[in-house]
Amino acid sequence: MVGNAAQLYPEPDLDPLDDAMVGMDSMMRSNSTLEDFCRSYFMFHNMEASQPRSIFSYLPILSFTESYIYQLDGFNEKLLQLPSSVPVFSKDFEDVDSKLGAKSVRMFRKDPFRPLLIVLERQGLLTERIEEELRCGEEYWALERELCSALVSNKEISIKDATRAIHLKSFDYRIMNLLLYQLRGEKVNELHMEFLSVSELLVEVSDDLFDYEDDVVENNFNILRMFVKYYGPSAAPIMLAKFITEAEEKYDGLLKALDPELSMKYQKRCEEATSEGGKTYGPSLGTWHIPPVIEDEARYRAAFSQA
Template structure:
């Protein structure tokens, strides 16, 4: 009866995944794996036992318990029982965060695995490292969702640092005042995966969210912003990709390739700008419009505030040109086979996304700017 109950739960989870378009396109086995992972993560018994287990003293743990929780961990994995972790510091992620993280994980695997000599079309390679990568990205997305609640049309309580507590989301703001990555750091340290570079990149994530709050609040409150803050934010924005990439080096027991990291950092910068400028015809779907309505960070929004609507496109084009030159120089330094493979991947991603602009596929297209954001939002509320 117990096995039958488990099969029934698995089938219900598969049906739910299908209804939310969460199924993997690869195989039935992949979908069963995802369904099993979801059941594990939402299991109340699992969460309760995990919470109790990580808070125990080292001398209360025996080797049998360590064997039960060890899942494809590196050889030098530390004893989690030696870490003093409060129940409040146990890292957990929700299904919604996992769903939001899914597209980023797919893009990461298809775009970054090649820099590790890994083939995306070999399921064993993907699923060997997927639990850690998925959990980490989902945790980041969960925090990002809380940050969005804070930045969404702030109306009161703005401080000099731009860190406001909107009346109904003060609890979300509190999360960022209490070392938000501490639970995730505990997990990575427990598994022997935490490095100083990973810690620094996660700190960059906190800095990005703080800058996003500061800049977006400044726009809403008609305050001045600096181009230094804007450029710092756009460079930090892809911190999650760098965290995943550094984790993959750790999981595979390899030294970090600094040339690859530098090249990908420039590529990430260009992709972030391209995403902010994305416009899709004939449906006239504009990211800039959505970002204005939701008060989200968008580099074109910021440049319009700093330079005005007439100068903003030209100033942004200058930054793009400088980054493209650096991109081309680093691209030439890569292994020719890797270089060609990555360029093909960029072409695939651009076609799949329906973009008509963006590096490295030709000319850039900067959409019409929104000169008066207050008027634009007011007009949108009428319909």
């Protein structure tokens, strides 16, 4: 431990920026995701999340990886709060928020996942597919910055970029799942991966609908925000409902292809998560609620700040 951070030290001849370090705050914030992953994904590996041995055998690498991703995600969220007139990673950018730290700025500009890649490679866990998902994470953050900056600057956006971003958003779950296959020496089950990717998409949409007002205030990526910007306030709910319906149809088809016992377990888990979290987890639990759209986000943020 280094202060409030856990660190895996590099080889002596590596660049200091290749240190893989995570802060305690990131570890704490990643806990709920790790719990959800264990309870929702272990069943796809014939494991029980209720058995401590199942969890603790794989917890160190899963926890470190998810915490590292959370740390970078938190840094990216800070970038979204900066004035849109300040170019990201410019000298002016570093002056605007010195709390981000010069080292973090350099690392994010250079190759944010390199330290994690080194750790996974040393552990014999790195695969081309995991590397691809890490690149998806970088792509998601870049799209999030671009799209959210466009919204606050009242610029046009690409709906293709917006839907690409929502598909990429759960890259951390896919990385942990791929790591679990590696840790257990299992071949990746493509049906399970495809099914879970569609489920992840629907969960992300559900989360965005639940967090819509907060995301407007904080200028976070939110699929409803993007649809409102692109289609307009009247058509956005209709187009988003169509988007959800298409994903649900794909989900239902893949659900039927699963082993019946696994299908039943997963649906039960969705029901548990919904009752615990107070929001729809996945598509199979009834109707969707699309909140009233916010036509003037700037006015909404101003009113919120004065409240």
